[in-house]
Amino acid sequence: MRNVILIGGAGYVGTVIAEELLRKSFNVTILDNFIYKNFNSIKHLQKNDHFKLINGNFSDLNKVNLEINDSTDVIILGGLVGDPITKKYPKLNKITNIDGIKKCIDFFENEMVGKLIFISTCSNYGLINQDLKADENFELKPLSLYAKAKVEIENFILNKQNKKINYEPIILRFATAFxxxxxxxxxxxxxxxxxxxxxxxxxxxxxxxxxxxYCHVKDFARIIFSVLNEEKNKLNFEIFNCGSDExxxxxxxxxxxxxxxxxxxxxxxxxxxxxxxxxxVDFSKIKKKLKFKAxxxxxxxxxxxxxxxxxxxxxxxxxxxxxxx
Ligand SMILES: NC(=O)c1ccc[n+]([C@@H]2O[C@H](COP(=O)([O-])OP(=O)(O)OC[C@H]3O[C@@H](n4cnc5c(N)ncnc54)[C@H](O)[C@@H]3O)[C@@H](O)[C@H]2O)c1
Structure with a gap:
């Protein structure tokens, strides 16, 4: 059975992904430190034998007991999410969204995991000419601390292209959820x-x-499912805008x-x-390559x-x- 670890999975998007993957017979582990006291969000999942919760901080994965084997995939969703909250807590943004996520990614460097999916954002495009649509190669102009941190982590991952790493990194730039x-x-x-x-x-x-x-949270869960099901190493270092043109x-x-x-x-x-x-945003790549239709x-x-x-x-x-x- 395949195992998925959802880092920061007790949040708005992660809980819906967890529900979908449990429905599709994955073993799901959520690691989260509940910064909004959002404990109730996962209560219904705890009845499921294939679900495991770890209350922990992704900046310090050495301290938690993650069970990892060669059929484990990792999805990184956690952090301080959004422009207003990162503006309100700029120091924590640096500690969590930059230093913490880098530590988290580095932790998996020495582990035998399959796909390592980093959830980024279309906010990275910032402000663009209204006659244009941003595809994945479009220049990134992050305006907020939140988006700047996402771009820094994307580059941190992409800079590993010439190094030997054990996992298959994939970057998903999510549209605004609803x-x-x-x-x-x-x-x-x-x-x-x-x-x-x-x-x-x-x-x-x-x-x-x-x-x-915009993109519905259930559509994000469908995207995650199809990315997890793609053939091994087919999406190595790929970036996808996630959403749909309409x-x-x-x-x-x-x-x-x-x-x-x-x-x-x-x-x-x-x-x-x-x-x-x-x-x-231009979503033709995900439509063509992953056959995704919202x-x-x-x-x-x-x-x-x-x-x-x-x-x-x-x-x-x-x-x-x-x-x-
Ligand atoms: N919601 C959107 O519209 C949207 C759009 C684009 C991208 N995204 C991305 O999707 C992901 C999930 O967003 P969301 O809306 O579910 O956010 P959310 O704030 O609801 O969830 C984030 C979760 O991360 C956890 N967390 C924070 N710091 C942690 C730490 N140090 N260790 C462990 N867990 C920690 C929080 O407790 C929370 O449960 C984020 O990476 C976000 O950037 C979301």
Missing amino acids: GLSPRMRFDLTVNEFTFDLLHKKVLEVYDPNTWRP NNYRKKDIVELISNKITKTKVIFKSGDIDPRNYK KYPVSFGIDEIIENFNLFKNKNKKLFGNYEI
Whole structure:
């Protein structure tokens, strides 16, 4: 049976990947140190005999008892995720997202693992000409501490190309996620706008014409499954943008999609250069090479939140997201 270790797997994306891989009969280990006290996110997984939890820090893997054999793959998801939280804790960003992740990757250098998948972000493209779409070879212009750290780790991995390493490194640049997860985040555009409009708040949208690609968390889980199933060493040092061309949207398009479903909303559009990121992304490589086609459009994610609104109604949004640790 194949084993997968999800580093930082108790978060928004990792828990959905864990569910999918358990469904597909993998043994799944999550290593996480629960920086948001997000213990509840994995409770339902603990009933599964093929699931194992390790409460630990990925910066110090020598201290934890990871069971690794030659059918083990590793997915690195953990860290301080997002522009606001890294801006709030810049020192921790350096300790975790740069030094910690490097130590974590180096730990696996001497272990017999198969694929080592580093989850990066399309935010690395920063701000690009709106007539263009960024493919994997496009120049990276990370604007935030968060994206700068991701680019540093991508380069750290790519610099190993001439060294002898025991694993197969793969870099996946995720679009902005949306959709339901056992560890819900309402600090991500689609989820946040839907949450606020459901609560009849006046929604202030800054820089409504800025473009961004989106992808449902379940589609990320499908991508991970297909990457894990690719033939050994076929994806060595490959980089993939993860998402789909049809899910490139401006913020105002997202507002329109939600407003079609929730009536009597009040939205104020403002320009403010609060978040200067503006990029459309080209996803033809993943479509061609991994035959990936997104199954869950943005409208599906909005419907999901509307249908499950009772779970979150009148709850403090700060409980669901990367606001503080
Ligand atoms: N959510 C998105 O929109 C999005 C978009 C692009 C890329 N990504 C990438 O996907 C990955 C997962 O994102 P997410 O939304 O699930 O984030 P998240 O914040 O929900 O999850 C991150 C997890 O990492 C854990 N963690 C933090 N520091 C740790 C440490 N030192 N040791 C062990 N665990 C630690 C946290 O406790 C948390 O459970 C990240 O690498 C992120 O950069 C996410």
